[in-house]
Amino acid sequence: DGGITQSPKYLFRKEGQNVTLSCEQNLNHDAMYWYRQDPGQGLRLIYYSQIVNDFQKGDIAEGYSVSREKKESFPLTVTSAQKNPTAFYLCASSRRGGYNEQFFGPGTRLTVL
Amino acid sequence: DQQVKQNSPSLSVQEGRISILNCDYTNSMFDYFLWYKKYPAEGPTFLISISSIKDKNEDGRFTVFLNKSAKHLSLHIVPSQPGDSAVYFCAAYSNYQLIWGAGTKLIIKP
Numbered sequence: 001d002g003g004i005t006q007s008p009k010y011l012f013r014k015e016g017q018n019v020t021l022s023c024e025q026n027l028n029h030d031a032m033y034w035y036r037q038d039p040g041q042g043l044r045l046i047y048y049s050q051i052v053n054d055f056q057k058g059d060i061a062e063g064y065s066v067s068r069e070k071k072e073s074f075p076l077t078v079t080s081a082q083k084n085p086t087a088f089y090l091c092a093s094s095r096r097g098g099y100n101e102q103f104f105g106p107g108t109r110l111t112v113l
Numbered sequence: 114d115q116q117v118k119q120n121s122p123s124l125s126v127q128e129g130r131i132s133i134l135n136c137d138y139t140n141s142m143f144d145y146f147l148w149y150k151k152y153p154a155e156g157p158t159f160l161i162s163i164s165s166i167k168d169k170n171e172d173g174r175f176t177v178f179l180n181k182s183a184k185h186l187s188l189h190i191v192p193s194q195p196g197d198s199a200v201y202f203c204a205a206y207s208n209y210q211l212i213w214g215a216g217t218k219l220i221i222k223p
Contacts, residue, residue, distance in 0.1 A: 004156075040122070042202060042213030043157075058210070090156050099145035099164075099206045104156030 002027045004105035006091050011110045013085075021076045021108050023091030029103070030096035032074035036060060037088045037107075046089075049074055050096050078110060085112045116140050117205050119214035127222050132190040134217050136203030139184065143205040143212075148177060148188045151200045151216070160201075161188070193221045 004025045013019045025032065031050050035043040045058030049068040063082025068074055074093075078085045088109050092102040118137045126132045136146075144165035149157035163170040163177045163186065170177050176189045190197055198221045203214040 009154075040215060042117070042204075042215045043211075044213075045210060048210065088154075092156070097209070099162075099209075101147065101159045101162070102211060104158070107154065107156050109154065 004091060004093055004103055006089075006105035006108050008108060009106065011108055013110070013112050015112055016080045018077055018079050019085075019110065021078065021089055021091075021110070023074045023076065023105060024072055025074075025091075025093040025103075025105075026072060027093055027103060028071075029093035030071065031094045031100075032068070033092040033094075033102060034058075034064070034066065034074065034076045035090040035092065037090060043090060046076065085110060115215070116143075116207070117203055117212050117214040119201075119203055119217045121217050122215070123218040123220065125220045125222060126193050128195060129192045132188075132193045132197065132219055132221070134188040134190075134201050134203075134219065136186045136188075136214055137184055138186075138205055140205070140207065141181075141184065143207055145206040146177070146179065146186055147204045147206075147211070148175075149202045149204065150197075151202060157202060190219075193219075195221050195223065197221050 007022045033048045034046040047066040049055035065077045090107045091105045094100040094102045147162040148160040151157040161175045179186045200216040202216045204211045
């Protein structure tokens, strides 16, 4: 079955620690995205990548970093510079170019204590 | 500034009746719109989309209407079923990025 996996489902970290969220897809999609969702708000774009070894900042990239070394993988690191890291993080993928449907993973709930 | 607005945080509808979810946008350059459904602690799933060259798109119980002059779209669900209880997001493509509304929580009452 093709799809997107995110692990872990729940993640707890102490303040000041960096943490990396995993995202893997086997849909053969070129484009991948990271979003953040906070209560009562829509999804906000953190970073996106249209192709391997290339990525672009979204609306709220400060305090986050990404890499795209493989087509299937797009890990997100939440650094200690992110002021309010506690949130629900969603990874998505799509075909590149045009107006394509984005497919989402199940999300990771990050809580910083 | 919110470019995609869903002004109703929640909506309660009787099972079997029609559910109408609304979405307004401010940027007249938006030309492709999508609706997603989301259950708690899960990722959104795609429901239906519409291009600005159309004013209606239908898929089973789901119909999306687009009124470009009013910069308004709506999602109709007929008939509403208990499994439709979820949060519904409207999104618009801008420069190949999706701009999302805040969502409307739909509650289907038995």
